[in-house]
Amino acid sequence: MNEIRKPRNTPAKRFHMAAVGLVATAALATTAACGGGGSGTTQPARTITKTPPTATVTASEPSASSQSATASRASQTQYLSDLDPLTSTQGVDASAVEINGEGFARSVTLHVNAAGPVSSAEYNLGRHWDSFSVTAGMRDDSPTGGKLTFEVSVDGDLKTSETIPLGKSQKIKLNVSNALRLKLSVTYSGPDAGTDYYGSWGNARLKS
Template sequence: MVDDPARTATIRPSLMPPRTAAADPEPSSTPPPNGPQEIYLKEIKSLSGNPNYKTLPVNGIEYINSLYADVGQVCDPASRTFEYNIGKTYDWLRADIGISDNSADPNKRVEFAVYLDGVKVFNRQLGLNESFPLNVPVTNVLRLKLEQTYITAKGCTQGYNVWGSVRLVVDP
């Protein structure tokens, strides 16, 4: 399992300029020669979970293009999953995960998990005012599944669980 803080990226996605449809070219299948190519997960059609994306604050930092679950609408079941076909074309999954600063419940805890081709490779429990820089290798992976399980309140409290600026990366 990937859960070693020493192996995580120190990139602060909130400092990246926001993407706009008019200004940004379509994603290319080949990375630029002098740096990694990134694609926000919102640009890939999900296979399940009906994900939502927007800019949200986590632990005092705003993250653009963030995947989130609206727990005000999800009291049962206590877990939400989002699955994607990433076609064995990426090298890394990166995000900053946590609970939105706008959560009404200061005691809320959520477990975030990542599955690659059906195998759990990462999990971390987080509460309000906590975040974690996710950096998971996804080389040669076909299916990516992101899961969030409500540890306290079974998901019936107001607030979002956030995969901040979640994106896939191809190394040069």
């Protein structure tokens, strides 16, 4: 019988087999890294969210013309105690008074007696005002027993006339739109010829 000889495992052959194994291992690693093959793992998709731009609102400053228009529409008040009369027969006392126990800080007073039974003062309105308001009456330090008649005229036309005794008062409000002149008058009607009486116009004021 012929003897079958096994091939010898030489060092050259062992080197060749090792080299083949390294090549195969490298090929498998490359395939896994590249995601090759039908059974490769699919990487999840990334979601990108866009943030909408923020709108910036800038408040504009009011113009000078709009501010002027607003100021012109605002109500204004002018006290007669802060004005000089155009004319007056016996002078005007601009000061605080008490009428029927009530104090009025910004008032005008006309004094009268038998020797000068009528006292008046006229003011320029300049067609700038809409209304005139006042509380009229005898000043509380006037003598007992007298009466005074209070009259208001606008551009020469008598608008109101009130006879008021000591210890009483009367509120008056008049429309003076487009008026040029305002006249206040006090007439004496008391029994004592030698005594002064004081006709006061409490907080007499113009408004627009």
